[in-house]
Amino acid sequence: MAQHRPAFPHRDAPRPQDAGARVKAVLGPTNTGKTHLAIERLCAHSSGMIGFPLRLLAREVYDRVCAIKGESSVALITGEERIEPKGARYLLCTVEAMPVTDRDLAFVALDEAQLAADHERGHVFTDRLLHARGREETMILGSSTLEPMVRALVPEAEIITRPRFSELTHAGAKKLSRVPPRSAIVAFSAEQVYAIAEMLRRFRGGAAVVMGALSPQTRNAQVALYQSGEVDYLVATDAIGMGLNLDVRHVAFAGLSKFDGQRQRRLTTAEMAQIAGRAGRHQTDGTFGTLAGSGHDAAFLDEEVYAIEEHRFPPLTRLFWREPEPRFDSIAALIADLESPPDRPQLAPAPEAIDLAVLRRLADEASIADAVRGPGMVRRFWDVCRLPDFRSQGVETHARFVARLWQDLRDGELGADYVAQAIAQLDQTSGDIHALQGRIAAIRSWAYIAQRPDWVLARDEMAARARAVEARLSDALHGRLTERFVNRRTAVLMKNLGVDSRLLNVRLEDEEVLVEGEHIGTLRGFAFQVDPGARLSDRKLLLAAAEKHLPSQLARRAELLTEAIHAGTADLTLEAGAIVWDGDAIARIRPGRSVLTPALVADRALDAIPQPQRKSLTAALEVWLDRALAPLDPLRRLDEASRATETGPDLRALLIALVAAGGAMARAGSGIERLDKARRAQLARLGVRVGSLDLFLPAMLRARPQALWSQLSSGQGTPPQAAGALPAALPLHGHAARFGYRALGKQQVRIDMVEKLLREAHERRGRAGPGPFVLDPARAVSMGLSTATYARLLRGGGFRPLPTRPLRADSFGPPAPVRWRWQPPHNGRVPPPAPAPIAPGGSFAALAELVR
Structure with a gap:
């Protein structure tokens, strides 16, 4: 059990310079001039700081103070932006970014202090209320509802109530x-x-x-x-x-x-x-x-x-509190202190914020928690867990991002090249509104990361890049909204705006949308299409009336599709990199961290679905995509093995190359000869077959895995076919054979069939004993191979034909069959055969000619 700690830790004790310092609580409704008063008092002191609830408000006041004191004397400190000139004496901050313990300032103010009762951020405001003090003057700004809490928690404060200037x-x-x-x-x-x-x-x-x-x-x-x-x-x-x-x-x-x-x-x-x-x-x-x-x-x-x-509101009876100075002896001690209850009746334990939820989530992963040892490492780990969830994607998704970040920060700082590349990937002003909003949220995360003093090399440069990208994305978003406003006629725009269309009778029959019994369009999948035959005078009104009710219909459709996906009965297909339902693409796959882990991007048609159902459907589509890619599991196992610590460098290099090639590659130059017996056995356990000419995964030579791999690796391809084997031989079009085939003359032969024919040739050689032997081409003929293709295959496998004697003019009957000998390659290369005389006539004459 965690040791109980008092609500006020040691830093709550007055510092020597605090003796005689004044604490004022200026309370009242909006438009009472509280913030203006705080700015005046800030500028009247030799130094000072104000904490604001929003970075927009901090930025606005920063511009005002700069106009009074000059830019060289004023700093702006937020989670995503840090403008801090050397020797700056006036700090404008967000509450979370306020440097409470390492600054000796004459004046300190806390704005909107009543947010100490906020569920998500309240404990931060409470901490600043209790501990943020100026050397000469401290000012607490907030609503009148905060007065009982100020009297109880800051009894030395002078409470000043200000009336509103206007009615x-x-x-x-x-x-x-x-x-x-x-x-x-x-x-x-x-x-x-x-x-x-x-x-x-x-x-x-x-x-x-x-x-x-x-x-x-x-x-x-x-x-x-x-x-x-x-x-x-x-x-x-x-x-x-x-x-x-x-x-x-x-x-x-x-x-x-x-x-x-x-x-x-x-x-x-x-x-x-x-x-x-x-x-x-x-x-x-x-x-x-x-x-x-x-x-x-x-x-x-x-x-x-x-x-x-x-201006009469119920007074606040409790503020949220969380231990501001927890122990960092271990993760368990940290969590125990963060969850410890306060010992004052005016304080309530803060609800679990996103940072604590991420900490608890990652603490359950032994691979992460076991490596976090010592107070320094625990403190750094906690700082990483406190990365804000700008993308608002929930604990699980945010925890995965934090875990990846921790792997890079655990042993040092992020390289400037790595951060610059991450920022550059988001510097794209193309795409729709949701894409730009997602990039803005992502760049805010990197702006926060770049502001940390011990996380990023070349911090100032990276922070400036992140701010510049955020500005460009925001401007592009505003431009895209302006363009979209001109042509949008959906009922979502008119929802709750009092249009008369709410009185019309709207219903959905199968795919038909009917307004007052009149067909005005169809709802196919999740995309609404207006009937081009609707009268122009009624078009906008009918469109608005119909689409006003579409969100509920779309939500129901999304729920049914989500249930069908989880039940395994959804009629979905993966075609040319898109997930298709009801004939329309509802999502697409985009490159992810690797070819085998693609990212799913919902189609714009899903934007009209209400947010809860859209979120559930997107999650279900990700589950379906993972099931649809199950035929690629053998290749995924190779990818996982390539990252395992027990895999040696030679085997790791081979596995990486094999995964990049889709599970089939030529043996020559693969490095298989450098593997010892144990590594070869490990390769066999992974399902890799080592042939005479190729290394391959047999499971990847079926139609469905090949079609899936084609879509993932090139972003296009044919729809997945029914499970089954591909043809043994195909004509060669162009210079390169298709995936899983080996080019042999004018034909391409499936590589497992190549190995089968070579294995049979070796078995025939073994039965014949030492010396030349004769091969039966019947198997090759049954596979559709031409004589020339079969001859090229044998020569590639190390078999060499013996010269045949010319037929005498008075000879009768079929010519003698071609005899072969085995000539193992030297240093990985097969020496070319010596020229041989041509035997005219006979069924093997063409074969002998081609061999020559």
């Missing part, structure tokens, strides 16, 4: 077309943001878009577009609720619920007020409301309106 009133629900200018429409998903922006573009001249996923440059350009008056509307996520100062007079909620990482839930009244408070700045009053048609659960309750207008 905030409820304006009810409005249609999007009736939302007044200088308004911000707040949505809780990227898709909803894009949909509303498109609608505003169509009848109000456009809108600026602000989301946390945008780069600071793109976000600043969008805000400038709004602040300059070029557009009168701003569509944003709830990120604007965290202190971004905008000229907003009305805030319209597109919904009152959001997905918080664990579940879809309704906003708390404090969260509603935080967002609604963006309306009305300084002495200008503001209003808030909802969008009409957003649903019955997207309307404010009377008690919620009263609480927001009067």
